[in-house]
Amino acid sequence: MKSKIQSVKGTRDFYPEQMAFRTWLYGKVREVSERFGYQEWEAPFLETLDLYAAKSGEELVKQQAFVFQDRGGDEITLRPELTPSLARLVAARQAQLGKPIRWWSFGPFWRYERPQKGRSREFFQWNIDLLGPDNPEADAEMAAIGATFFRAVGLEAGEVKIQVNNRKLLERKVEELGVRGEVAAVFKLIDKRDKMSAEAWEGYATETVGLSAEQLSGLKDILSNRELWRESESLVRFFENVKALGVAEYIEYEPTIVRGLDYYTGTVFEARDRDGEFRAILGGGRYDNLVDAVGGDPLPATGFAMGDMVISLVIEKYGKKPALAVSPTQVLVTLFDEKGAADALGLARDLRAAGLNTEIYPQAAKLDRQLKYADGKGIRLVAILGPEEAAAGAVSLKDLAARSQRRVPRAEIAEEIRRSLDSGRGS
RNA sequence: GUGCCUGUAGCUCAAUGGCAGAGCGCUGGACUGUGGAUCCAGUUGUUGUGGGUUCGAGACCCAUCAGGCACCCCA
Numbered sequence: 204m205k206s207k208i209q210s211v212k213g214t215r216d217f218y219p220e221q222m223a224f225r226t227w228l229y230g231k232v233r234e235v236s237e238r239f240g241y242q243e244w245e246a247p248f249l250e251t252l253d254l255y256a257a258k259s260g261e262e263l264v265k266q267q268a269f270v271f272q273d274r275g276g277d278e279i280t281l282r283p284e285l286t287p288s289l290a291r292l293v294a295a296r297q298a299q300l301g302k303p304i305r306w307w308s309f310g311p312f313w314r315y316e317r318p319q320k321g322r323s324r325e326f327f328q329w330n331i332d333l334l335g336p337d338n339p340e341a342d343a344e345m346a347a348i349g350a351t352f353f354r355a356v357g358l359e360a361g362e363v364k365i366q367v368n369n370r371k372l373l374e375r376k377v378e379e380l381g382v383r384g385e386v387a388a389v390f391k392l393i394d395k396r397d398k399m400s401a402e403a404w405e406g407y408a409t410e411t412v413g414l415s416a417e418q419l420s421g422l423k424d425i426l427s428n429r430e431l432w433r434e435s436e437s438l439v440r441f442f443e444n445v446k447a448l449g450v451a452e453y454i455e456y457e458p459t460i461v462r463g464l465d466y467y468t469g470t471v472f473e474a475r476d477r478d479g480e481f482r483a484i485l486g487g488g489r490y491d492n493l494v495d496a497v498g499g500d501p502l503p504a505t506g507f508a509m510g511d512m513v514i515s516l517v518i519e520k521y522g523k524k525p526a527l528a529v530s531p532t533q534v535l536v537t538l539f540d541e542k543g544a545a546d547a548l549g550l551a552r553d554l555r556a557a558g559l560n561t562e563i564y565p566q567a568a569k570l571d572r573q574l575k576y577a578d579g580k581g582i583r584l585v586a587i588l589g590p591e592e593a594a595a596g597a598v599s600l601k602d603l604a605a606r607s608q609r610r611v612p613r614a615e616i617a618e619e620i621r622r623s624l625d626s627g628r629g630s
Numbered sequence: 631g632u633g634c635c636u637g638u639a640g641c642u643c644a645a646u647g648g649c650a651g652a653g654c655g656c657u658g659g660a661c662u663g664u665g666g667a668u669c670c671a672g673u674u675g676u677u678g679u680g681g682g683u684u685c686g687a688g689a690c691c692c693a694u695c696a697g698g699c700a701c702c703c704c705a
Contacts, residue, residue, distance in 0.1 A: 328705060463704060510705025574665040603665060
């Protein structure tokens, strides 16, 4: 065996079967995005390092971005996320863009990380953002879009949930504990809670973050108070809106959600499967300062991102993966011998002209071979054109799914195929 | 970037330091113009890669690459 060139670490190959699923997922993303009136857009895959320098979490850029020098010596980054690009595009044409801006996008991103389940170095991500309004109605719309997507792919509220919190509320509560200027450290502490043992976490809280016993106890009260949202006018309205939008069953308050990225400013959320088996399915929130941070005028914004890997695992786990037709072929034209080749090619041409996806068996072969091929590839209809049919000016149309066959005059074959496809659609 | 686990046929996996195997798949036939089932036959390897120990290595040791898990971070 010859030595094979390996693929780049952390990348995935999309054979037709995987590509069909990716396309299906993209279709669901499009369907839901457009249902809420969002426009599709796209940014370059390459951006300057400067774009990310001040904005994203420092770790994300410094340690996890693919950065290289171009031939002119400029620092170029393979985009690790989309939101800074969004802010850049919006800032560049801020005056002429009508508000609110409702945009969505689905494309590839790169992060230089250790690959593991639900995480690779090259992945696809759905981004959807609403810029303009700074009210809880906009936040609720985002959560509703996420929930509507789950419904669209068949995931029920008993299987996935969207957990919500508000950074301003949390910040206020933390400050009430008498923690000054160390809010970011406390947020990090909160984020770690599920990942450490209770003792280790408390040790980290008192020793590293420097909380007093009293403050720690107060913090624990905050994090276990599932009714805390009632103290935030913004969250109260958020939950009212979510109810009105018909997705309340998917959404719940979770005091430990803070999100990792530094640019979030208000309501934040992330979705998980109810068993907590996987990492977050999607994550997002309000980021009101980002547009002016890249040189635009201040513009409030909210949005979220969903990677393709975790959602795929969740869809698979709950048995919601659809049976997808991998071959686009609607009808296979048989080939018996070289003498009949011109006739078969002519039939294929006519069927294609009639708008049918038509494939011809590429060489003369026994009929059972050709039928096996069609069966294996999931092609339902086979147009059999052998010496007998040719002599009669007809074609035999076999429906592999219905196990039926009938002889049709050559002139009517395209119409007959169309009828068969329509009748088989429901079953 | 840190720690741990794993790597054998296309796939899933066996093989006490002693002849590299099974199931599935694939190919052909039973069936010269009729598919999924069944039966029969056949096919599949530089044991991830490179070194080392040993009379002898798929197994032990080192390195390296890839995958997985936990950190870190996050989609």
